[in-house]
Amino acid sequence: MSKYAILGGFLGAGKTTTMMALSDEAKREGLKAAILVNDLGTNELVDGSFTVSRGYLTESITGGCICYQTENLVNHLRVFRDEDQADLILSDIPGCGIGALEHVYHRLAEQYPGEFSLAPFTAVADPERLRRIMPEHADLHLPEEMDFLFRAQLQEAEVILLNKIDLITKEEAEKMLSWLRSSYPEAAVFAISAQNHQGIDAVLAYLMKLDSELHHPDIGYGGPEFMAAEGKLTWYDCQFHLEADTELRVRDYLTTAMENIRQGLLAANRNVPHLKAMGEDEDGHIVKASLIGVDYPLQLDAAGDVSCRSAHIIVNARAACEPDLLKKICDDALARAADSMKLSMKVEFTECFGMTD
Numbered sequence: 001m002s003k004y005a006i007l008g009g010f011l012g013a014g015k016t017t018t019m020m021a022l023s024d025e026a027k028r029e030g031l032k033a034a035i036l037v038n039d040l041g042t043n044e045l046v047d048g049s050f051t052v053s054r055g056y057l058t059e060s061i062t063g064g065c066i067c068y069q070t071e072n073l074v075n076h077l078r079v080f081r082d083e084d085q086a087d088l089i090l091s092d093i094p095g096c097g098i099g100a101l102e103h104v105y106h107r108l109a110e111q112y113p114g115e116f117s118l119a120p121f122t123a124v125a126d127p128e129r130l131r132r133i134m135p136e137h138a139d140l141h142l143p144e145e146m147d148f149l150f151r152a153q154l155q156e157a158e159v160i161l162l163n164k165i166d167l168i169t170k171e172e173a174e175k176m177l178s179w180l181r182s183s184y185p186e187a188a189v190f191a192i193s194a195q196n197h198q199g200i201d202a203v204l205a206y207l208m209k210l211d212s213e214l215h216h217p218d219i220g221y222g223g224p225e226f227m228a229a230e231g232k233l234t235w236y237d238c239q240f241h242l243e244a245d246t247e248l249r250v251r252d253y254l255t256t257a258m259e260n261i262r263q264g265l266l267a268a269n270r271n272v273p274h275l276k277a278m279g280e281d282e283d284g285h286i287v288k289a290s291l292i293g294v295d296y297p298l299q300l301d302a303a304g305d306v307s308c309r310s311a312h313i314i315v316n317a318r319a320a321c322e323p324d325l326l327k328k329i330c331d332d333a334l335a336r337a338a339d340s341m342k343l344s345m346k347v348e349f350t351e352c353f354g355m356t357d
């Protein structure tokens with residue numbers, strides 16, 4: 001029987017990176033892992049395209065949360081289990097999401113008994129965002145309605161992964177771990193760096209060995225705080241083609257474009273819990289960029305950066321901003337970056353919607 005593990009956690013916490021790290025670790029242990037990427041956006045999205053480009057066995061469910069498409073989810077899980085013979089199936093939920101313990105795990109247990117072994121329900125947490133709900137109550141320039149989601153995601157979890165410990169000191173990590181353990185005493189807490197593969201072996205062993213207890217925590221799903229938090233979030237997705245007369249460097253384009261979006265959001269006093277972009281040139285070289293807030297440095301994975309003539313670009317912004325304003329900021333920023341680099345831009349797809357639309 002395949003083990004199925006859902007990883008929740010806020011936007012940009014590192015769910016996709018953790019799923020890749022767990023897949024790598026599974027491979028080292030002689031196990032086969034598969035990744036099921038879930039997002040509210042449609043069409044080609046950064047996360048699924050990136051995991052495929054890195055060679056991970058990946059399928060995507062787009063256009064809605066897996067909480068509301070159990071049959072579709074089960075079809076994907078069965079293919080991974082029966083055709084791919086995956087030992088472990090990892091899936092995320094859109095990073096604003098809560099409620100998958102009830103809507104996915106409980107439904108699978110009740111409606112498809114014995115088909116899948118359910119790993120403890122897991123949340124990935126970013127240390128910076130945790131500081132917001134810890135006693136220090138750090139100001140992250142995000143609407144305070146988001147605090148509900150940070151708390152609910154941890155309350156729902158049976159396993160909490162304190163990720164990105166490479167970015168904090170040992171003392172900070174200890175302080176956060178002890179706060180997490182005292183605030184969420186029923187959860188098993190692990191410290192990891194998904195990026196550096198630190199602590200991943202212990203998490204894999206835990207998820208493979210234990211099963212979800214299938215609790216029913218009261219996390220306020222559907223309540224006023226939940227509605228208020230979702231009401232603040234907007235999804236923007238864009239795909240386009242860039243062409244240069246002489247030379248195009250995808251890394252430079254993404255850097256300029258993301259900085260333009262940052263400046264547009266700052267000027268409007270808005271923020272972006274996660275802005276992701278990926279570019280692929282005509283020879284399949286990939287560059288990925290990620291920004292987890294207007295106050296944070298741009299993170300570039302530019303292993304594939306070479307000079308080229310044309311590239312396909314995907315941009316996904318998950319922002320605390322009104323849809324019309326976000327669309328204007330992003331559309332302008334992407335076009336201005338192309339103009340300033342004398343690139344011709346052919347937009348193939350754009351969507352922008354509020355989470356509650």
Ligand SMILES: Nc1nc2c(ncn2[C@@H]2O[C@H](COP(=O)(O)OP(=O)(O)OP(=O)(O)O)[C@@H](O)[C@H]2O)c(=O)[nH]1
Nearest residue numbers: 011012013014015016017095164193194195290299
């Ligand atoms: N330094 C560091 N960065 C990390 C780590 N894990 C993830 N990141 C970075 O954090 C950013 C967000 O990571 P993702 O894995 O895309 O986050 P996510 O939770 O999947 O984000 P959404 O799907 O948008 O909700 C990326 O730039 C990652 O490279 C880590 O352990 N250390």
Ligand SMILES: [Mg+2]
Nearest residue numbers: 015016047092
């Ligand atoms: Mg992701």
